[in-house]
Amino acid sequence: MPSTDPAPGLRERRRDATRRALEDAALRLFARDGFDATTVETICAAAEVSPRTFFRYYATKDEVLNPERRARQARLRDVVAAASLEDPDDPDDLDVALAALAALAADLGTDRERLLLQRQAVITSPALRGRTYDVLQSWQQTLAVALAARRGAPPDDLAALSAAAAAIGVWQAVVARWLDDRADPDLGDLLAEAVAGLGRAGSRA
Template sequence: MTEGRRERHKADTRRALEEAALRRFAAEGYDATSVGAIAADAGVSARTFFRYFATKDEVLDMGRLERQGELRAVVAAASGTGSAVVRAAVLHLAEGFAGDRERIALRQRAAATSPVLRGRLFDTFASWEHALASALTARGAADADVLAAAGIAVFRVATASWVDRGGSLPDLVGRGFDALGSSA
């Protein structure tokens, strides 16, 4: 298997495990779902599951570390003031999820079944907020923590609206910033 095929296979396996877990969590609840059942649904062994995820709740990770890096990179490359930079970073985040509405909806239904999963989502959002605030602080932005918290809050609310009503996630994020009076 060539390196490209191997990486695609790994990505496909990870996605299959994630989707199987989310479906099971949403249908049966987090606590009632075993790793063995998730692995069987994805056509792999439980041992394989643990090559991709350290714990069952890690399935809700949403590319946490990759997204943190993307937020930092957008902030570092952006021009403008604090609020405009936050808007650009959060719009970038939204664009990364824009084609994944059904999967995000499934993730939210799964999280509703367990405080563990809701905590995992909260932790992911908090990590993005921290990455954003750190990158803004490195640029010398005043009120970096407040700007980052507002930006991630806009993302969370826009995402919930998008899952419920459809439309364009980036447009909803933009409207959220407009409602806060942020400049582009």
């Protein structure tokens, strides 16, 4: 008897659509009502799904805020690893780190409205503001370990840790400017401008 299940591609599209609906509903509600005041049930009602469906995708409410973090951090590791293959003798960890973040800028450039809602949600909750620090630390650690690995150094290599910290600091400043600028500039262009500024500052030192 033929299967009545949707084709794998259709099932995946339906899952993606449900996930997107939950994330969009959650971000709008977090920004409007505050993270702490928004319940899973409220999110589900707005997305027109059941709480059981919600927990099929997310273990906790706060996971909705950074659903693509693992995939994007994996991409960061891949870009750093590729840099080591292209020029394994290049010792400049900072250049590699900034190039990896530039690759991510293209992915994030289309998510400005969602990131604005995400930032507004974080403002509403002291707990989320603390969690944001942990998220930034995870990005920095991911980058540092990848930079160390490309040179065969241990994960706590000081040069890699320093380069990762510097790169994430630049990234934070650039993303903040991007979100604040009403002209909606290109994220990649802003990052390139910041990196060029670092180069000029270094040449004057």
